[in-house]
Amino acid sequence: MPDPRSTPRWRALVVQAVLVLALAALAYLAAANAAQKLARQGIVAGFGFLGRAAGFDIGQSLMPYAAATATYFDAFLVGLLNTLLVSVLAIVLSTALGFAIGIARRAENLLVRAFAAAYVEVFRNLPLLLQLLVWYVAVRVALPAPDDPAAWGQAVFLSQRGLFLPRPDFSGFAALVPLACAAGLFATGLLIRASRRAVALGQKPVPVLWPGALLVLGPPALAWAGLALAGHPVPVAYPARGPFDIEGGLPVRPEFAALLIGLSTYSAAFIAEIVRSGLDSVGRGQREAAAALSLSGAQALRLVVLPQAMRVIVPPLTSQYLNTTKNSSLAVLIGYPDLVHVFMGTVLNQTNQAVEVVTLTMCVYLSLSLATALLMNRYNARVAGARR
Amino acid sequence: MSLETEGYVRKTLIPPAPPPRRLGGPLAWVRTNLFPDLANGLVTLAILASLAWLVPEALRFLVLDAVWTGTSGEACRPEVVGHPVGACWAFIGEKINYLAYGSYPAAERWRPNLFFALLGLGVAWMLWLDAPKRAWGAAYLFLVFPVLAYALLAGMPALGLASVATGLWGGLLVTVVVSMVGIVASLPLGILLALGRRSDWPVVRYACIGFIEFWRGVPLITVLFMANVMLPLFLPGDLTVDRLVRPLVGIALFASAYMAEVVRGGLQAIPPGQMRAALALGLTPLQATRAVVLPQALKIVVPGIVNTLIGLFKDTTLVSIVGIADFIRVLEAARADPRWSAPAVPVTAYAFAALFYFAVCFSMARYAGFIERRLAAGDAR
Numbered sequence: 157m158p159d160p161r162s163t164p165r166w167r168a169l170v171v172q173a174v175l176v177l178a179l180a181a182l183a184y185l186a187a188a189n190a191a192q193k194l195a196r197q198g199i200v201a202g203f204g205f206l207g208r209a210a211g212f213d214i215g216q217s218l219m220p221y222a223a224a225t226a227t228y229f230d231a232f233l234v235g236l237l238n239t240l241l242v243s244v245l246a247i248v249l250s251t252a253l254g255f256a257i258g259i260a261r262r263a264e265n266l267l268v269r270a271f272a273a274a275y276v277e278v279f280r281n282l283p284l285l286l287q288l289l290v291w292y293v294a295v296r297v298a299l300p301a302p303d304d305p306a307a308w309g310q311a312v313f314l315s316q317r318g319l320f321l322p323r324p325d326f327s328g329f330a331a332l333v334p335l336a337c338a339a340g341l342f343a344t345g346l347l348i349r350a351s352r353r354a355v356a357l358g359q360k361p362v363p364v365l366w367p368g369a370l371l372v373l374g375p376p377a378l379a380w381a382g383l384a385l386a387g388h389p390v391p392v393a394y395p396a397r398g399p400f401d402i403e404g405g406l407p408v409r410p411e412f413a414a415l416l417i418g419l420s421t422y423s424a425a426f427i428a429e430i431v432r433s434g435l436d437s438v439g440r441g442q443r444e445a446a447a448a449l450s451l452s453g454a455q456a457l458r459l460v461v462l463p464q465a466m467r468v469i470v471p472p473l474t475s476q477y478l479n480t481t482k483n484s485s486l487a488v489l490i491g492y493p494d495l496v497h498v499f500m501g502t503v504l505n506q507t508n509q510a511v512e513v514v515t516l517t518m519c520v521y522l523s524l525s526l527a528t529a530l531l532m533n534r535y536n537a538r539v540a541g542a543r544r
Numbered sequence: 545m546s547l548e549t550e551g552y553v554r555k556t557l558i559p560p561a562p563p564p565r566r567l568g569g570p571l572a573w574v575r576t577n578l579f580p581d582l583a584n585g586l587v588t589l590a591i592l593a594s595l596a597w598l599v600p601e602a603l604r605f606l607v608l609d610a611v612w613t614g615t616s617g618e619a620c621r622p623e624v625v626g627h628p629v630g631a632c633w634a635f636i637g638e639k640i641n642y643l644a645y646g647s648y649p650a651a652e653r654w655r656p657n658l659f660f661a662l663l664g665l666g667v668a669w670m671l672w673l674d675a676p677k678r679a680w681g682a683a684y685l686f687l688v689f690p691v692l693a694y695a696l697l698a699g700m701p702a703l704g705l706a707s708v709a710t711g712l713w714g715g716l717l718v719t720v721v722v723s724m725v726g727i728v729a730s731l732p733l734g735i736l737l738a739l740g741r742r743s744d745w746p747v748v749r750y751a752c753i754g755f756i757e758f759w760r761g762v763p764l765i766t767v768l769f770m771a772n773v774m775l776p777l778f779l780p781g782d783l784t785v786d787r788l789v790r791p792l793v794g795i796a797l798f799a800s801a802y803m804a805e806v807v808r809g810g811l812q813a814i815p816p817g818q819m820r821a822a823l824a825l826g827l828t829p830l831q832a833t834r835a836v837v838l839p840q841a842l843k844i845v846v847p848g849i850v851n852t853l854i855g856l857f858k859d860t861t862l863v864s865i866v867g868i869a870d871f872i873r874v875l876e877a878a879r880a881d882p883r884w885s886a887p888a889v890p891v892t893a894y895a896f897a898a899l900f901y902f903a904v905c906f907s908m909a910r911y912a913g914f915i916e917r918r919l920a921a922g923d924a925r
Contacts (some may be wrong), residue, residue, distance in 0.1 A: 172747035179751065186778035193777050265584045266577040267591045281905035282898055283858040285865075285872060290894050482763035489865055500769045510773040518762045518770070525761040 190511060197508065203516075205507050206232065212502055214493045216409050228503055235498030236520060242415055242494065243481040249420035250480060251473075254427025259457065261432045272428065279425035284483055287422055292414040292490040299410065302401060311394050313402045316410060320395035323406035329383060330390040336375035344368040411492040415484070423480045430472045434465035474532035478525050485521075495520060605630035606895070612637075617886035632888040636896050639878040646714010646869050652706065655696050656717045662689060662696075663724065671911065673918070690728055697721070710788040714869035718788070722795060722860040722870065727853060729796035734803025735842075739833065741808055752804070759801035764859050767794040768866045791863045799856050806848040810841035844919060850912035854905050872897065 194201055206229040213223040218237040221230055260272035279287070296316050300306050305315035313320040326334050344364070351362040383390055395405025438461050446456035487494035488501060495517060504513045566572045579585040609630035611620045618624050620632035636643070645656050666689050669681030697717075699707030713721070740752035759767070771794030775785050785793075814837050822832035864873035878884075879893040 168745055172745050175747055175751065185780070189780050190774075190777040264577070264580050265588060267588050268584075271591055277906060277909075278902070281854070281902050281909060283861040283872075283901055285861040286894065286897055286901060289872075289876075290898075293890060293894070478761075485763040485765045486862070486865075488765060496763070496765055496769070500766060504769075504773065510777060514766070514770045514774055517766055521763060521766065522758070522761040 194511070199508055201509075201511070203512055205509050205512070208507075210503070210506075212506070214498060215491075216407070216412060216493055228507065231503055232495075232499050232516070235493060235495035238493055238498075239481075239484055239487075239495040239520075242412065242419065242487065242492070243484045245416055246419040246423060246480050246484065247477050249416070250423035250427055253420060253424035255431050257424060257428035258431025258435065261428065262435050264453075276425045276428050279422055280429070284418065284422050284486055285489060288414060288418040288486055288490055291418040292411070295410045295414045295417070305397075305402060310396075313395050313397075313405075315402065317401055317407070318410055319408040319413070320402045320404075321406040321408065322395065323393045323404070325391045325393065329388040332379045332383060333376045333390060336379040337372060340372040340375045343371045347371070409492070411487070411490050414490055415487050415492045419480060419484060419486075422483070423476060426476050426479070427473065430469055430476060431465070434467075434469035435461060437468040438464045470532065470535060474529065477532070478528050481524055481528070482521060611888070617884040617889060620884075620886040620888045620892075629886075629888050631895055632884075632886060632892040635879075635884050635886075635889050635892055638884075639881075642715060642878055643871065643874055644716045646717060646874055647712040648708060648714065648717065649712065652708060655705070655708075659693050659696050659717075660720070662692060663720065673915075686728055686732065690724075693721075693724070710786050713788065715874040716871050718863075718869055719857075719860050719871040721788075722792060722863055722868070723853075723857050725792045726795045726799040726856045726860070730799035730803040730852075730856070731849070733796070733800035735807050735838070737800060737804035738807035738811055739838075741804065742811060756801045756804050759798050760805070764795075764798055764862050765865060767798050768862060770794065772866050788868060791866055791868055795856075795860070795863070799852070802852050802855070803849070806845050806852055807841065809848060810843075810845035811837065813844055814841050846919075847912040847916045850908055850915070854908045854912075857904060857908070858901065871900070 191201065207227055210226045210228050210231045211223060212231070214221055214231065214234050216238060217234040218241060219230075219234060221234050257272045257275055260268050261276070263269055263272070299314060299316045302315045302317050305313045305317075305320075307313050311322050324330070324333075344367075347362060347364055347368055351364050355361050380390055393404050393406075395402050395407075397403075442460055442464065443456055446460040447453075451459065484494055485496040488497040491497070500513055500517050504510060507513070565575075578588045607630075609628055611625065611629055611632050611634050614620060614632075614634035615638070617632075617635075619634055620629055622629045641650075641653070645653055648656060666681065666685035669675050669678065670685055675681060695703070695705065697708065697713070698710065699705045701707060737752050737756055740748050741756065743749045743752070768791050771790040775790050775793060779785065818836055818840065819829075819832055822836040823829065827835065860870060861872045864870050864876075867873075869877075875893050875897055879890050
């Protein structure tokens with residue numbers, strides 16, 4: 157029976173129809189205004205500009221990029237890859253640091269607890285932008301001047317321009333090395349599954365850590381040595397002192413280092429708080445029961461407390477990972493060529509294709525958010541499913 | 545009992561066990577908290593050693609070796625002063641007006657001062673939970689104050705207040721204005737969005753979900769860039785938007801999406817029985833939401849709101865990237881002053897900014913914690 161006080165059906169429909177019309181009218185007006193103004197400025201709408209020559213250089217790129225031949229789309233890809241690189245590394249580092257500090261906040265040792273709490277309060281309560289500025293200045297001050305770089309065996313150089321490492325070239329026969337590494341990773345995955353199955357069947361777990369490390373590192377080393385013996389050594393480009401700066405090799409720029417350090421230490425403070433609340437959510441009886449079973453403190457944490465805490469930890473951890481990815485856009489401040497810097501900065505200034513550039517950049521971040529959310533939701537379903 | 549079991553019976557007393565280790569007293573406290581085992585003891589010693597180095601070093605930099613007076617960077621150079629130099633507070637002292645007001649005309653600085661005082665009044669009214677007439681406080685802060693502040697800062701020639709272009713505003717003033725606009729716009733908008741997200745009407749619900757997830761999915765910088773380049777495009781004719789207003793619009797929309805999620809958390813925590821009971825009393829759904837559900841929901845999300853505000857306050861630093869002269873940008877400009885070029889100046893500038901942001905954010909965080917404990921105490925009764 158319909159509730160006499162609830163809004164009549166027809167009224168709900170009318171209100172919603174009006175809302176749809178109003179939104180559509182707003183969108184139409186905005187689009188019409190934009191089209192008119194763009195036409196007046198002589199800008200051709202559409203994504204055709206992506207094929208035009210970019211003609212500017214980018215300080216760091218994970219793919220071949222030359223100012224002379226690259227298009228705007230290449231610049232977009234370079235920026236995207238740089239964003240992904242720094243985000244993924246920052247997520248890994250901040251997770252390790254954040255878990256360590258979160259666990260330290262519940263340590264036995266009073267000073268360790270106080271230190272962890274101080275870390276969290278300081279890094280959480282300062283704007284990331286300020287921290288990045290400080291890290292950037294600190295990194296540059298700490299490094300030797302560009303005309304007098306520190307050198308290790310003429311293969312590794314370090315100066316304010318960055319850390320220059322030898323760059324191996326994994327093409328042709330040398331592709332065997334990364335392939336061997338991938339095979340090792342796959343084998344380790346199988347090992348982990350075997351270990352899980354053994355535990356599920358009530359047997360002793362198969363050791364994973366050392367065999368896994370051997371499987372991942374051993375085959376590539378063997379492939380490297382084998383190729384050298386077979387007369388096809390992996391070509392390595394060594395950095396060398398040029399007339400103005402160090403040239404060649406694999407440069408790691410100070411902007412990248414500052415951004416990575418700043419982003420990781422900042423996110424770690426938030427992850428530490430998430431981990432702490434996760435640990436607090438596990439009843440103290442669990443720890444006491446583990447101690448009664450004569451598990452050591454570390455074992456109790458690893459085998460009893462953390463697995464249960466993960467249920468509470470994972471959902472906020474997901475959004476923290478998304479925040480880290482989004483925060484990497486602050487790279488624009490210190491000049492690390494991430495997506496926002498390259499695309500919304502340089503490309504937008506050169507082409508004036510505001511609508512297209514903004515749309516494309518936002519779509520990238522939105523899809524990254526969506527992809528991470530989906531992945532973490534699946535993981536979360538698995539962890540939460542183990543409720544007993 | 546046979547002879548075999550006889551061997552199990554002890555013939556002599558075992559020696560008395562030593563007394564248990566003391567569980568009380570300062571020594572026992574030190575043992576359990578600082579030196580429970582070897583590894584922990586080593587960690588304790590390492591932390592103590594680094595503290596022994598860090599604390600005197602910080603004290604030396606901030607107070608003992610700091611330069612308090614001077615008129616140029618010369619005063620903060622070790623070779624001029626003759627001893628190692630810590631913070632160059634003389635630099636902050638000379639630039640303090642610039643850091644607070646930017647290029648706001650010196651003769652009109654009473655206006656930002658009055659603005660800060662009026663704001664302080666409104667904020668104190670809201671934060672002091674037992675203050676009289678808090679509804680009036682909310683009305684003041686969210687309705688009266690924004691109008692007053694605009695008239696005061698931008699000027700109103702009709703009232704004899706000369707207009708001051710927003711390009712002249714700067715420093716702390718801009719940081720506070722940006723945060724205030726974010727707060728004043730995001731709370732009401734966020735509440736509306738949160739209610740809309742729980743609406744029975746699919747169009748309203750999906751519009752709100754789309755809006756919230758869009759703003760939460762993109763970084764604030766891209767929002768600011770978008771506001772900068774796209775907002776003028778969307779407006780009809782030759783209508784232009786003030787350069788300060790563009791990031792304000794971006795921040796307001798961005799913050800309201802985050803606020804909506806906080807409020808939604810509160811709405812979900814209210815048991816559905818509250819709504820049904822209110823409807824059973826004859827209230828309309830609108831009345832029930834306004835008078836029963838929303839007040840309870842808002843009460844429990846106060847800590848979440850304050851935490852969002854901390855994030856918002858930290859995020860306002862991002863407007864410096866799109867060319868707004870906020871606190872950070874003004875500080876960077878001040879430290880680039882060639883007259884004040886000394887190695888100690890950048891360090892001092894960053895230390896000052898860090899102390900400022902830490903003081904504000906940390907006290908807000910403490911306040912949120914206090915509210916949380918107070919709410920928990922109320923629930924425990």
